[in-house]
Amino acid sequence: MKLFHSPGSCSLGILILLEEIGQPYELEITNLQQGAHRQPQYLELNPKGKVPALMRDGGGMLTEFPVIAYWLAKSHPGAGLLPAGxxxxxxxxxxxxxxxxxxxxxxxxxxxxxxxxxxxxxxxxxxxxxxxxxxxxxxxxxxxxxxxxxxxxxxxxxxxxxxxxxxxxxxxxxxxxxxxxxxxxxxxxxxxxxxxxxxxxxxxxxx
Ligand SMILES: N[C@@H](CCC(=O)N[C@@H](CS)C(=O)NCC(=O)O)C(=O)O
Structure with missing residues (x-):
């Protein structure tokens, strides 16, 4: 997995969840201050031009905090990031x-x-x-x-x-x-x- 993250942004929350899960992941700094989210190579991956975005191992970029968080929690049930039921x-x-x-x-x-x-x-x-x-x-x-x-x-x-x-x-x-x-x-x-x-x-x- 690779998280596209900008320091000081909401992607910190997803970074926390990746640390909770405790499996290896890559971190790509996509610095909003420096306009990295508006560069063509990032827009090609995530046309919304926002962070967080999560590239999953099997391919497929996920965006939107609640959705990324939900996917991480459901695909790593051992981390207990969502309650049962x-x-x-x-x-x-x-x-x-x-x-x-x-x-x-x-x-x-x-x-x-x-x-x-x-x-x-x-x-x-x-x-x-x-x-x-x-x-x-x-x-x-x-x-x-x-x-x-x-x-x-x-x-x-x-x-x-x-x-x-x-x-x-x-x-x-x-x-x-x-x-x-x-x-x-x-x-x-x-x-x-x-x-x-x-x-x-x-x-x-x-x-
Ligand atoms: N609805 C999006 C919001 C993401 C968002 O607004 N991210 C901000 C950083 S906290 C961003 O990328 N801003 C850059 C911009 O709007 O140009 C989500 O849930 O992930």
Whole structure:
């Protein structure tokens, strides 16, 4: 398997899952800051021009975080990244989808890069504020879901990997983590697979 990853981006979550699985994989740095995702050779592999993207051993590129995460979890059941049973599994998928499509795409993106959507400074400020509000409410719901923790569900799942990358952006979003999420985030940072992903994925660079 080969993961196309940009340091500081959401592909960190997939990197964490690959480390959880613990099998060899290749990492191809596709640096968004340097425009690597817009180069013809990358667009040929992934016309969407986004990361994460996962090239599987048998061939076939997978894109979209929840889908890559689902495939990794189902094809490596020993890693326990999804619970057994349809109802429990679908609840994890529901939250993963909410984090990625809701909080990331409809919240953090507006808060972090409003200039992508409008050149008007006042409109940018409004968008940023809207994005921050989406994330703030989302963090409150995640804290409720976490409860006493240590994970969003009974065991570590793909939803925790999605939550981790989003929480790693708080400085750039401009929204602080509520206390329970800060403890959860700090504990996840100590998790061996997360530490390994941070080391391999160049944590200090930005998306
Ligand atoms: N819906 C996609 C979102 C992926 C995405 O937006 N990735 C960002 C990095 S966090 C990206 O590649 N941005 C580059 C761009 O939009 O030009 C997914 O679930 O994977």
């Amino acid at each position: 349809l109802e429990d599994e679908v609840r994890v998928m529901e939250l993963t989808e909410h984090i990625v499509s809701g909080l990331h795409m409809r919240g953090s993106v507006f808060a972090m890069v409003p200039q992508k959507f409008t050149a008007d400074a006042a409109a940018q400020a409004d968008l940023r504020q809207h994005g921050q509000e989406v994330v703030r409410e989302g963090f409150d719901r995640l804290a409720e879901q976490l409860g006493e923790g240590p994970y969003l569900f009974e065991d570590f799942t793909i939803a925790d990997a999605a939550a981790y990358y989003l929480m790693s952006w708080t400085d750039r979003i401009g929204v602080a983590l509520p206390a329970p999420l800060q403890s959860y985030y700090d504990a996840l940072t100590q998790r061996p697979a997360v530490a390994a992903a941070l080391e391999r994925g160049f944590p200090n660079a930005t998306a």
